Structure formats: C-alpha cells, structure tokens
Amino acid sequence: MQEKVGNVPMDADLKWVGTRQIRPDGMDKVTGKARFGADYNLSGQLVGSVLRAPHAHARIKSIDISAAEALDGVKAIVTGTDFPEQESKMSPAGEMMVNYNHIRTTVMATDKVLFEGHPVAAVAATNQTIAKKALKLIKVEYEVLPHVIDVLEAMKPDAPVLHADLITAGVSPAPTKASNVANRIELNKGDMEKGFAEADQIFERSFDTAPVHQAYIEPHACLAVVNQDNQAELWVSTQGHWVVRAHCARLLGWETSQIKVVCAEIGGGFGGKTVVYLEPLALRLAEKSRRPVKMTMSREEVFRASGPAPGTHVKVKIGVKNNGKMTACFTEMMYQAGALPGSPVSQGCMAAYAPYDVENVQAIGHDVVSNRPKVAAYRAPGAPMSEYAVESVVDEIALKLNIDPIELRLMNAAKEGTQSAHGPKFGPIGLIETLEAAKNSDHWKAPLGPNQGRGIASGFWYNIGGQTTVSVVLNEDGSVNLTAGTPDIGGLRASLAMMAAEELGVEYNAIQPVIGDTQQLGFNFLTGGSRSCFSSGMATVEACREIAQEACKRAALIWEIPEDAVMFEDGMVRPAGDNAGAHEPMNLRDIAAIAGKTGGPIVGNCSINAQGAAPSLGTHLVDVEVDPETGKVDVKRYTVIQDAGRAIHPGYVEGQFQGGAAQGIGWALNEEYIYNDKGALDNASFLDYRVPVASDLPMIDTIIVEVPNPNHPYGVRGVGETPIVPPMGAISNAVSRATGVRFESLPMSPPKIRHAIDAARAAGSTDLKM
Amino acid sequence: MKHHVSFELNGDPVEVLCESEQTVLDVLRDEMQLIGTKEGCSTGDCGACSVTVDDRLVCSCLMLGVEANGKKITTIEGMAEGEKLHPLQQKFLEHAALQCGICTPGVIVAAKSLLERNPDPTETEVRYWLAGNLCRCTGYDKIVRAVMDAASEMRGAA
Ligand code: FES
Ligand code: FES
Numbered sequence: 001m002q003e004k005v006g007n008v009p010m011d012a013d014l015k016w017v018g019t020r021q022i023r024p025d026g027m028d029k030v031t032g033k034a035r036f037g038a039d040y041n042l043s044g045q046l047v048g049s050v051l052r053a054p055h056a057h058a059r060i061k062s063i064d065i066s067a068a069e070a071l072d073g074v075k076a077i078v079t080g081t082d083f084p085e086q087e088s089k090m091s092p093a094g095e096m097m098v099n100y101n102h103i104r105t106t107v108m109a110t111d112k113v114l115f116e117g118h119p120v121a122a123v124a125a126t127n128q129t130i131a132k133k134a135l136k137l138i139k140v141e142y143e144v145l146p147h148v149i150d151v152l153e154a155m156k157p158d159a160p161v162l163h164a165d166l167i168t169a170g171v172s173p174a175p176t177k178a179s180n181v182a183n184r185i186e187l188n189k190g191d192m193e194k195g196f197a198e199a200d201q202i203f204e205r206s207f208d209t210a211p212v213h214q215a216y217i218e219p220h221a222c223l224a225v226v227n228q229d230n231q232a233e234l235w236v237s238t239q240g241h242w243v244v245r246a247h248c249a250r251l252l253g254w255e256t257s258q259i260k261v262v263c264a265e266i267g268g269g270f271g272g273k274t275v276v277y278l279e280p281l282a283l284r285l286a287e288k289s290r291r292p293v294k295m296t297m298s299r300e301e302v303f304r305a306s307g308p309a310p311g312t313h314v315k316v317k318i319g320v321k322n323n324g325k326m327t328a329c330f331t332e333m334m335y336q337a338g339a340l341p342g343s344p345v346s347q348g349c350m351a352a353y354a355p356y357d358v359e360n361v362q363a364i365g366h367d368v369v370s371n372r373p374k375v376a377a378y379r380a381p382g383a384p385m386s387e388y389a390v391e392s393v394v395d396e397i398a399l400k401l402n403i404d405p406i407e408l409r410l411m412n413a414a415k416e417g418t419q420s421a422h423g424p425k426f427g428p429i430g431l432i433e434t435l436e437a438a439k440n441s442d443h444w445k446a447p448l449g450p451n452q453g454r455g456i457a458s459g460f461w462y463n464i465g466g467q468t469t470v471s472v473v474l475n476e477d478g479s480v481n482l483t484a485g486t487p488d489i490g491g492l493r494a495s496l497a498m499m500a501a502e503e504l505g506v507e508y509n510a511i512q513p514v515i516g517d518t519q520q521l522g523f524n525f526l527t528g529g530s531r532s533c534f535s536s537g538m539a540t541v542e543a544c545r546e547i548a549q550e551a552c553k554r555a556a557l558i559w560e561i562p563e564d565a566v567m568f569e570d571g572m573v574r575p576a577g578d579n580a581g582a583h584e585p586m587n588l589r590d591i592a593a594i595a596g597k598t599g600g601p602i603v604g605n606c607s608i609n610a611q612g613a614a615p616s617l618g619t620h621l622v623d624v625e626v627d628p629e630t631g632k633v634d635v636k637r638y639t640v641i642q643d644a645g646r647a648i649h650p651g652y653v654e655g656q657f658q659g660g661a662a663q664g665i666g667w668a669l670n671e672e673y674i675y676n677d678k679g680a681l682d683n684a685s686f687l688d689y690r691v692p693v694a695s696d697l698p699m700i701d702t703i704i705v706e707v708p709n710p711n712h713p714y715g716v717r718g719v720g721e722t723p724i725v726p727p728m729g730a731i732s733n734a735v736s737r738a739t740g741v742r743f744e745s746l747p748m749s750p751p752k753i754r755h756a757i758d759a760a761r762a763a764g765s766t767d768l769k770m
Numbered sequence: 771m772k773h774h775v776s777f778e779l780n781g782d783p784v785e786v787l788c789e790s791e792q793t794v795l796d797v798l799r800d801e802m803q804l805i806g807t808k809e810g811c812s813t814g815d816c817g818a819c820s821v822t823v824d825d826r827l828v829c830s831c832l833m834l835g836v837e838a839n840g841k842k843i844t845t846i847e848g849m850a851e852g853e854k855l856h857p858l859q860q861k862f863l864e865h866a867a868l869q870c871g872i873c874t875p876g877v878i879v880a881a882k883s884l885l886e887r888n889p890d891p892t893e894t895e896v897r898y899w900l901a902g903n904l905c906r907c908t909g910y911d912k913i914v915r916a917v918m919d920a921a922s923e924m925r926g927a928a
Contacts (some may be wrong), residue, residue, distance in 0.1 A: 031850055031855070129791075217816055265868050265870075268906050489869065490908075654866075655869050658909035663906065684817035687815045694897040697911075
C-alpha cells in the first residue's frame with residue numbers, strides 16, 4: 001500500500017509545475033533521430049508477413065504450407081496450431097482480466113476466420129518479396145459461411161451465429177441457444193417507474209454511430225529476437241510493454257522473465273496499441289528461425305485487422321419537469337464487439353448519465369459480436385457514443401422547454417457528493433466550473449452568421465490509476481536519472497521531470513527522464529485510462545521524497561545530529577529545530593558527492609498501485625456552418641473547456657484537448673467503416689477513410705479548469721480521454737440548431753444531411769431553417 | 771535487379787544500389803539508415819514520408835529509388851545546421867506542436883518547403899499546404915501556430 005503523501009497546495013509558489021518546458025525527448029523528435037516501432041533493425045533480420053482471410057466468415061478446412069516452406073529464403077511459417085490452446089475464461093494479465101482464448105483467436109485464426117483480414121498464417125523470409133511470394137503459396141481451403149456485420153442485424157434470431165458456444169451472460173434464466181449477444185448488463189439507481197411518473201415531459205430517441213478507427217499515423221511494428229537459450233527480446237510500439245510481455249508469455253507458453261520488452265517511441269495509440277497483434281507472431285517466428293524477425297503492418301492491414309471502436313445503437317429516454325429538472329433517465333445500448341466478445345458497453349452504460357445528478361437511472365447494455373475485427377480501446381472507450389446520444393436529447397429538451405442549454409446542464413449537473421449511478425459518490429469534480437467558464441467565454445457570446453448553429457455538450461470520463469514503478473537515481477555529480485515505465489505518447493517525460501525538479505529543488509534540465517524496459521523496473525500497467533501522468537507522476541513524487549529523506553539522513557550522519565533534526569527545503573538540506581544554523585546547509589550536489597562515504601548510492605524507488613484517480617469532466621462549444629446545397633458541415637469555431645485537476649504542463653494538456661476534439665470532429669462528420677455486401681471493408685486507406693486534415697479544422701481554443709484531485713500530490717486528474725467525449729454531441733447539436741432538423745446518426749456526412757433536410761422539407765417541418 | 775543510383779543527400783554526394791521496386795523511402799530508411807523519414811501509409815496519403823527532391827515537396831513513398839538518380843534530396847536529417855536547429859524545429863519544440871512525434875519530420879519538411887515559397891503565409895495557406903500531412907494527435911492547432919511563428923521569426927531574421 002502506498003504511503004499517504006502530502007499535497008502541494010494549488011496556490012503554492014512553484015518553479016516548474018504549470019510552466020511550458022521543452023520536452024526532453026523533443027530534440028530527437030524534431031531532428032528525426034527518435035526511434036519508433038519500425039525504426040529498429042538488427043543484422044540478419046528476416047521480414048515477417050501475415051496471410052489474412054479474404055472472407056468475413058468461413059470455416060478453415062485445411063492449410064497447406066508445404067509449397068511456401070520449400071521456397072528459397074523462407075525461414076519459418078506459423079499457423080494457429082503454433083500457439084497453445086487457451087481456456088475460454090477471464091484470467092489475470094498484469095492487472096487486467098482478459099480471455100486468452102479470445103486473444104489467441106484474434107492473433108491467429110484456428111478453425112474459423114471471423115472477419116476479413118483475420119490472420120491465418122505468418123511467414124518469415126529473407127526479404128519482403130520472398131515473404132509475399134510465400135504467402136501466395138500457402139493454400140487455405142475455406143468453406144464460406146454467411147456473415148453479419150451490423151449490430152442490430154447480428155441480434156436478430158435468424159442471424160448467422162459466430163460462436164456455437166456463445167450463450168448470453170447476464171440473463172436469467174440463461175438462454176439455451178447460442179446467439180451473437182455475448183453479454184447483457186444492467187445498471188440501476190432509484191426507481192424508473194416513479195421517476196417517469198414524476199416527469200412532465202418525456203423525450204425519447206434512438207441513435208446510431210458508425211465504427212471508427214483510432215488511426216494513429218504509425219502502423220503497428222515490432223522486432224523480435226529469440227536466442228538459442230530461449231531468452232527473447234522485443235522492440236515494439238505499444239502503450240504498455242509489461243502488458244505485451246504478459247500477453248506474449250501466455251500466448252507462447254513462456255515465463256515472463258524470458259522476454260524483455262523495450263518500448264519504442266510510439267507514433268500514436270489512442271487505445272489501439274493496448275493489445276497484441278504482431279508481437280506473438282514475430283516472437284514465434286523468431287524462435288523457429290533463430291533469426292531476428294521484423295514485422296510491420298501496412299496501413300491497409302491497420303484498418304482491416306486492428307481494433308476500431310465499436311459502432312453502436314443507443315436508445316435514450318429522459319423524463320423532465322417543465323422547469324428542466326431531470327426525473328428519470330433510461331438508456332439501452334447495443335455495442336459491436338467485433339468478432340469476439342468484449343465491447344466497452346459497460347463503460348458506455350456507466351458514463352451515459354455520469355455528468356448528471358439524477359435520482360432514477362437505468363442503463364442496459366448488450367455486447368454483440370459480428371464479423372468485424374475485434375474492437376480495441378479508443379480514448380474513453382465506450383463513453384463517446386452513449387454520451388453523444390444523451391447530450392443530443394439534453395439539447396432537444398433545452399430547445400423544447402426553451403431553457404438555455406448551459407442553464408439546463410447546470411440545473412442537473414453532477415457535483416461533489418453526487419451519488420453516481422455506476423457506484424462511487426463523486427469527490428470534488430469540475431463540471432459546474434466548466435459550464436460556468438463556457439457561459440463566460442467570448443465564444444458563447446459571439447454572434448452567429450447565416451446557416452450557422454452553435455452546439456454545446458458536456459462529457460465525463462473516469463480515469464484510472466493502477467500498478468506503477470518509478471526509479472529516481474541521484475547521480476554522483478548531483479544530476480538525476482528518472483526511469484518510468486508508462487510509454488510517453490505526448491509529453492509525459494516532460495511532466496514527470498517537472499514534478500521531480502519541483503520536489504528535489506533542482507533545475508528541470510538536471511533531470512534526465514527515460515521510459516525503461518521490462519527488465520529495468522517492476523510492473524507498470526499501460527499508458528491508458530489517462531493514467532500515465534497521474535500514476536507515474538505520483539510514483540515520481542514519492543521516489544523523489546524518498547531521495548529527500550535519504551539526503552536528510554546522510555546530512556545527519558555528517559553533522560552527527562539526529563535524522564529528524566534535519567529538514568529538506570527548496571533543494572537544500574539544513575539543520576532544523578535546536579540545531580538550526582549550526583551547520584552550513586547542503587544542496588543535493590553536496591549530498592551526492594558524499595554518498596559513497598555516507599552509505600552508498602542514493603536511489604528513490606517507488607512501486608505502487610496508484611489509488612484515487614478522479615474523473616475529468618469537460619464542456620465543448622462549437623459553431624458550425626451548414627451548406628444547404630451540398631449538406632457539407634464546416635466547423636467554424638471550437639472551444640474545449642475541461643477540468644485538468646492541475647495542468648502540470650499546460651501546453652501538453654491543451655494538446656490533449658485539441659487532439660481529442662479533432663478526432664471527435666472526424667467521428668462526428670465523416671469517419672466510418674464502410675462494408676460491402678461480402679463483408680469486406682471498402683475504405684481501408686487514409687484516402688478513403690479520411691481523418692480530418694489541417695484545412696478541415698479551425699484553431700481549437702482551450703480553457704483549462706483546475707479543480708485539484710485531492711488524491712494526487714499535485715492534484716492531477718488525467719486529461720487524455722475526456723476530450724473525445726463531448727464533440728459528437730456538441731457538433732450534432734450545432735448542426736441540429738443550424739438546420740432545424742435533429743440528427744440521430746453519425747457520421748453526419750453531406751449526403752445524410754442533405755437527405756434529412758429534404759425529408760424535413762417534404763414533411764412540411766416548421767422547425768426547418770434552410 | 772540492382773541499380774546503381776547516385777544523388778545528393780542533405781548536401782552530400784551518395785551512391786546506393788537499389789532494387790527496381792524500392793521507393794526513395796525504402797532507400798532512405800533501409801539502405802541509408804536515415805529513419806527520420808517515416809512510413810504511415812505507403813500510398814501517398816499521410817505525408818509522413820515527406821522529403822524535398824530538387825526543392826519540390828514529394829511523398830518519398832511514391833517515388834522510385836532509381837528516379838533519385840542525379841537529384842538533390844533533403845530529409846529531416848538535413849535541416850539542422852550543426853548544433854543549430856532550423857527555426858521550424860525550434861518553434862515546434864516551443865509550441866508543443868508535437869505529441870507522439872511520428873508526423874513531425876514530414877510536417878516540418880513540408881512547412882519548410884512552404885516557407886521557401888511563401889515566407890508570409892496566412893493561417894489558411896498554412897492549413898491548405900499542410901493538408902497532405904496527417905497528424906492524429908494535435909488537431910493541428912499548435913502545428914499551425916508553430917509554422918506561423920517560425921515564419922515570422924525567419925522574416926525578421928532575413
Ligand atoms: S507514407 Fe508516404 S504518404 Fe504516407
Ligand atoms: S504528433 Fe502524433 S501524429 Fe502528429
């Protein structure tokens with residue numbers, strides 16, 4: 001259990017925290033020296049390549065690798081049988097519970113292929129050309145089966161069933177027949193019947209959201225070596241190298257200590273690099289060939305076979321008093337899990353009404369499999385879809401009741417002490433502060449032009465802590481090495497170095513922070529759940545305080561006074577109490593210089609399971625302009641307002657806000673997976689999938705609200721995920737207000753908007769504004 | 771079949787043997803070990819592989835290695851002069867205009883090419899010029915600011 005550490009008050013005079021320092025890893029990144037996943041090479045390395053299923057759903061009747069094996073330059077081939085069978089049950093992996101049967105099936109198909117792009121075999125050859133040729137020589141005989149893509153289709157009683165043994169969990173009595181519904185969950189607070197009876201009005205709508213990809217610019221990549229003594233090394237672009245180690249060890253049947261995983265610089269993840277795809281294949285190929293094996297996905301493979309976020313269908317029903325007070329909130333949601341169970345539907349249920357203080361809440365979720373790649377986490381996994389649906393209805397309520405949408409939210413806002421539907425009673429949270437900031441912003445007061453609409457939406461995400469190890473070494477010259485284990489995707493090293501410099505009273509540049517490999521530190525859970533600055537920050541502070549304490553001990557030895565008669569302040573060790581002034585104070589350099597004589601190296605190690613992560617809430621404002629001719633939506637102005645707890649490095653906090661908003665704009669307006677009638681993805685390229693480009697977006701303004709998290713020494717909450725929650729609701733509300741038509745489906749692409757305007761006109765809608 | 775190709779790379783003459791199907795991107799990364807030029811798609815859609823060829827901005831994934839013969843190629847590795855960063859590199863650091871940093875080399879190379887043509891671009895001109903360089907992390911805000919700031923500094927210095 002971690003010790004309680006003292007908190008640094010928000011009004012403390014700080015030298016580094018809250019400033020905009022240049023990140024220590026920045027130089028390598030602007031000069032092209034930084035090594036990302038695909039930038040590692042070893043002499044004699046082979047190229048690994050994956051054979052992928054051409055069908056959405058098929059039984060594998062046979063795989064014949066003999067011709068490929070015989071090809072010159074082919075050094076190893078693996079298929080599903082090269083990975084030991086795994087029991088289908090939830091088992092611990094690091095600190096997650098995962099089903100290794102499902103992970104194994106995702107990594108390599110065995111008896112069936114479950115989505116187009118499902119790996120069937122992998123080859124390691126002396127070069128790319130030979131590897132590709134070998135893939136063509138592998139003969140796979142398929143029996144093509146009927147497939148299902150859409151979530152509602154997959155729930156129908158006559159839908160093709162993906163897994164003959166999949167019985168819906170969470171339903172009693174348990175169904176006797178297999179279906180595509182893996183799980184039903186239900187969350188209840190209060191009494192729905194009573195809540196709806198109290199309502200003056202009830203608003204009800206259903207929403208659909210398309211699956212979207214995380215679309216990190218760096219494709220998955222790794223390099224694996226397995227020596228003759230079976231010691232393995234893996235360089236990989238990942239959000240969590242300890243998690244990769246745990247998964248690979250299990251999938252390969254090895255000890256974790258056999259595998260050293262080095263985390264490369266990571267070119268974006270957003271949740272999509274929390275899982276394994278190529279890594280176990282590369283390791284097995286390296287083991288078989290005893291040569292280094294490098295594997296990279298093409299962009300097409302990334303789209304076809306790595307985790308998108310689920311498409312969803314969400315029903316919302318909200319009861320309100322005429323004054324706007326919500327009395328009952330219901331939602332039922334169906335989330336695509338992809339080919340194997342495990343969509344983030346429970347997070348969707350928990351987050352749906354989390355921003356609101358409502359007495360009666362019910363959320364029902366269905367986890368549904370279909371013939372698509374297994375979904376992976378994407379920034380606040382599960383929350384953006386359900387909160388989009390809820391925020392759309394909240395906006396409709398504001399319009400219908402003629403209440404200002406900020407006032408309506410303020411009236412119902414969750415605050416400190418609110419009993420959430422998903423369990424915890426909230427500590428201090430900053431939703432009200434973000435709404436007030438929105439109300440006072442220039443943006444909210446600015447006039448709108450023709451065909452323009454302004455939308456607002458709030459959003460919630462939990463944030464997590466978890467297992468974390470940080471080591472801080474005071475070097476003999478007084479400089480400091482800091483080793484953390486959560487991959488740095490957007491400025492973490494800078495933030496940790498700033499907290500360390502603050503604690504130790506040294507210059508920011510005196511701290512040299514690195515992300516260590518799995519042999520250098522104890523377990524670190526991955527960078528996800530907005531936890532890295534929170535958890536590694538907490539461990540950094542504790543490790544630094546250990547050093548400060550040790551410094552006091554060393555000085556006490558020299559001064560021959562009791563340890564508790566020495567204090568550490570502003571980077572100086574000085575005699576305190578009765579001894580004050582009796583000895584010349586020493587700084588850390590002085591202490592470092594006498595480390596050898598006073599007991600040896602001075603190191604602070606902190607291994608914790610970081611507790612006390614606190615949710616971050618945000619509110620987004622957006623102005624859009626809708627072209628009535630084409631249906632195209634332009635985002636004219638955007639403001640993100642979010643509670644950061646404390647912004648350690650405001651520049652990177654703003655960056656998280658802006659990046660999340662931009663991804664949300666893509667999700668709202670044009671990103672989607674398009675399948676053809678064969679169940680194959682028709683837009684597996686950046687050109688056809690089209691994430692927002694620079695010319696699609698305006699500047700994205702930010703307002704950082706700071707309601708400190710009392711459980712973190714500097715008040716950090718974690719900020720990375722919340723920013724993707726409000727954009728879809730905010731933009732949909734803006735488009736609805738601009739057009740006078742309420743939109744219920746994402747993405748709001750030009751044809752959909754045209755169609756909705758035309759339909760409203762044909763129906764003689766009096767709300768229509770264009 | 772291997773081809774003998776000579777070209778100028780970041781100011782130095784170089785020679786390389788490359789396969790017919792190798793792109794300039796492959797040659798830079800696999801033959802010259804210059805890993806600063808990145809591959810995000812290999813289909814000309816992301817701009818991570820941006821380099822200049824005879825001062826024209828190109829996606830190196832779309833140009834064959836053999837076509838480099840006799841040309842002058844500049845990559846991210848050729849931007850800093852000794853220990854002095856190019857103003858764009860410096861401004862990207864100061865503005866926190868990179869998060870993961872995978873797009874950064876391509877964006878900086880593209881931005882330099884813009885400023886050579888147009889030393890005083892408007893925000894819109896920056897956005898349209900960089901429309902071929904995808905960044906999934908930053909929402910482009912800080913990138914645009916860094917480019918405008920570098921442009922103004924470079925104008926001041928000129
Ligand atoms: S790798 Fe060349 S444009 Fe994407
Ligand atoms: S900083 Fe990550 S893609 Fe641009």
